[in-house]
Amino acid sequence: MVSIRGVGKSFGTNEVLRDIDLTVDRSEVVCLIGPSGSGKSTLLRCINFLEVYDRGEIRIEGKLVGYTDDAQRRRLSNRDLRDLRRNVGMVFQQFNLWPHMTALENVAEALVQVRGMDKAAASAHAGRMLDRVGLAAKADSYPARLSGGQQQRVAIARVIAMEPHLMLFDEPTSALDPELVGEVLQVMRDLAADGMTMVVVTHEMGFAANVADKVAFLDRGRIAAFGTPREVFHEATEPRVQQFLQTYH
Ligand code: ATP
Ligand code: MG
Secondary structure, X not given: OEEXXXXXEEEOOEEEEEEEEEEEOOOOEEEEEOOOOOOHHHHHHHHOOOOOOOEEEEEEXXXXXXXXXXXXXXXXXXXXXXXXXXXXXXXXXXXXXXXXXXXXXXHHHHHXXXXXXXXHHHHHXXXXXXXXXXXXXXOOOOHHHOOHHHHXXXXXXXXXXXXXXXXXXXXXXXXXXXXXXXXHHHHHXXXXXXXXXXXXXXXXXXXHHHHXXXXXXXXXXXXXXXXXXXXXHHHOOOHHHHHXXXXXX
């Protein structure tokens, strides 16, 4: 589903991704963990082509995202980019709901704008998506009347309404009060159980340990450890991994 080979990226002289290799199979959940500034968000943004990378290649469902190599530097056509974005959904730390729209309208809007659905069909579909994240009762509420956890669940409903093949999450629970984290993680667990392919940047080690098929530990732009949660959490010997994990216990 996602194949990342030899990807490197610098911001000026700051080398933030170095020789990244990572494969995500269909229906797999891969968690990216690691210290602040290690390149987790940058890698996620490269997968969604919100960011260009300098070396290597990223393929999604066989399709090249961005540049091939230094020599070739082939850009995606606008059409390829649109197809790519259509199949890849991203959930951010900040939910970015439209404040002047109800939960239902927030989910339905993109279906009308991007998918070209008529309003009635979009509303019906949006209602089903809100039900899926446990928010059917809040369909007519405005974001200001929803908790952070509920707002993030609306944001997730908005993404899954587009029926993405792949979902990217960048610290989806980091902006939430601790008591609201669980409900969002539960929605993500349900998605994983339904077979969604997911790449999740998270500091929730419990989620990574219980839900991830694979965990990648990024350190200064490199994948310093990769494997099953058991392999990374219990068997990894790299001092940097040990040190990082200790701060979470
Ligand atoms: P965090 O856990 O704090 O979110 P991260 O692992 O997601 O960290 P990134 O946001 O990917 O880290 O940043 C990796 C490095 O790239 C950092 O040194 C950061 O300062 C730098 N960086 C990120 N975005 C830019 C940018 N647009 N311009 C310049 N430097 C950037
Ligand atoms: Mg980040």
